[in-house]
Amino acid sequence: MAPKNFEVIKQEVKKAVAAIIEIPESKLTDDIKFIEDLGIDSMMALEIVASIEKKYKIVIPEEDIPKMRCLRDIYNSLEKKL
Amino acid sequence: MSLDLEHIMNVLPQRYPFRFVDRVISFNEGKREITCIKNFSMNEYFFSGHFPGNPVVPGVIMIEAMAQAAILLYAALKPDIAATKPDFFLGRVEATFKKPVYPGDTIVIEATASKLLESSGIVETKAKVNDHICAKTSVAFGIKKHHDRYE
Numbered sequence: 001m002a003p004k005n006f007e008v009i010k011q012e013v014k015k016a017v018a019a020i021i022e023i024p025e026s027k028l029t030d031d032i033k034f035i036e037d038l039g040i041d042s043m044m045a046l047e048i049v050a051s052i053e054k055k056y057k058i059v060i061p062e063e064d065i066p067k068m069r070c071l072r073d074i075y076n077s078l079e080k081k082l
Numbered sequence: 083m084s085l086d087l088e089h090i091m092n093v094l095p096q097r098y099p100f101r102f103v104d105r106v107i108s109f110n111e112g113k114r115e116i117t118c119i120k121n122f123s124m125n126e127y128f129f130s131g132h133f134p135g136n137p138v139v140p141g142v143i144m145i146e147a148m149a150q151a152a153i154l155l156y157a158a159l160k161p162d163i164a165a166t167k168p169d170f171f172l173g174r175v176e177a178t179f180k181k182p183v184y185p186g187d188t189i190v191i192e193a194t195a196s197k198l199l200e201s202s203g204i205v206e207t208k209a210k211v212n213d214h215i216c217a218k219t220s221v222a223f224g225i226k227k228h229h230d231r232y233e
Contacts, residue, residue, distance in 0.1 A: 043173040043224045046202040053197070062199050 009082065010075055013052065017071060020047045030072040048074075056082060085109065093157040093164055094150055099127050102147035103191070109158050114195035116155040120147050124185040139183035144209060144217045145175055151193040152205035152221045159198055167228055173202070174222040181216045183209075189216065201225050 018025040021034075021044055034040040040048075045068075049060050052074070058081045060068075068074050085106040094101060108117045122139050129137035149172060157164035183189060189209045196204040202224045209217045 041224070042199070042201040043222055046197060046199055046204060047174070047222060050197045050204050065199070 006075075006079060006082070009056075009078065012055070013074055013078065014071060016051050016055070017048055017074070020044060020051065028071060030075070031070050033070050035069065052078070058082070090154065093154055095167075095170070096150060100146070101150070102143060103150045103154060106154060107190075109155075111159070114155070114159060114198075116151060116158055116193050118151045118154060118191045118193070119188055120191065121188045122183060122185055126185070129185055137185050139187070141177065141179055141217070144179070144183065144189075145177055145219060145221075147189065148191055148193065148207040148209055148217070148219045149175070149221050149223065151191040151207055152203070152223065155193045155195055155205055156198060156203050156223075156225070159195060160200070163200060163225065168225045169228055171224050171226070172221065173224055174220075176220040178218045179216070180218070181211070181214060183211060183216050187211045196220070 014025055014028055018028045021038060021040055023038065032038060034045070045065060049065055049068075052058070053060055056078065058078075060077070064077060068077060085108070087105065090101075090103055090106060094103065096102070102120050103118045104120050106116060106118050109115070124137070126139075128140055128143065132138060132140050153170050156170070189211055191207055191209050193205050193207045196206050198204075202222070204220065204222045207219045207221065208215055
């Protein structure tokens with residue numbers, strides 16, 4: 001099976017994050033801050049991390065989670081791992 | 083890890099009539115898994131109303147029992163944090179119920195850590211009676227310092 005185009009992965013991640021934090025995808029820009037702008041708490045952060053780990057079969061270390069402050073940070077982290 | 087009642091009482095903030103784990107029967111640190119049991123006797127307070135003449139363990143009580151097993155698992159895997167006696171609070175529960183549980187049944191709860199962090203966790207649980215799955219949950223919960231709740 002050919003590897004997924006990273007643009008497709010980005011769309012999947014955005015869709016998953018929007019579903020977890022219950023906002024429309026249109027409002028979830030790449031740079032909007034999870035905590036400051038969207039009020040994401042530690043439990044939602046965990047849900048996001050767990051869903052990404054499960055979908056892409058990767059492990060995101062606990063110390064990396066605070067560095068994921070917006071969607072773009074997740075993309076950058078994923079791009080290194082996939 | 084100690085598996086006795088004293089340990090359960092020490093870890094779980096819940097007390098009678100809202101403690102729904104009687105014993106921890108095993109803990110496997112490598113598999114990040116704990117197995118607990120709860121005996122539902124006819125004397126449980128909720129059977130008189132749920133339902134008169136047809137007692138069945140309420141689904142919400144099953145969920146609570148599985149969530150308490152999740153707390154015990156968290157405490158076993160993160161003893162330093164558990165020792166600070168934090169508050170545990172449910173964030174999300176996905177539950178599937180397969181079979182009813184009746185007075186006299188003993189449920190065996192198998193809880194497996196999916197992801198545990200310092201301040202939150204996701205645990206998958208199965209509750210079985212006589213090796214038949216009665217309910218399954220995925221429980222997401224938060225952990226806060228005892229006095230953080232109104233901050």
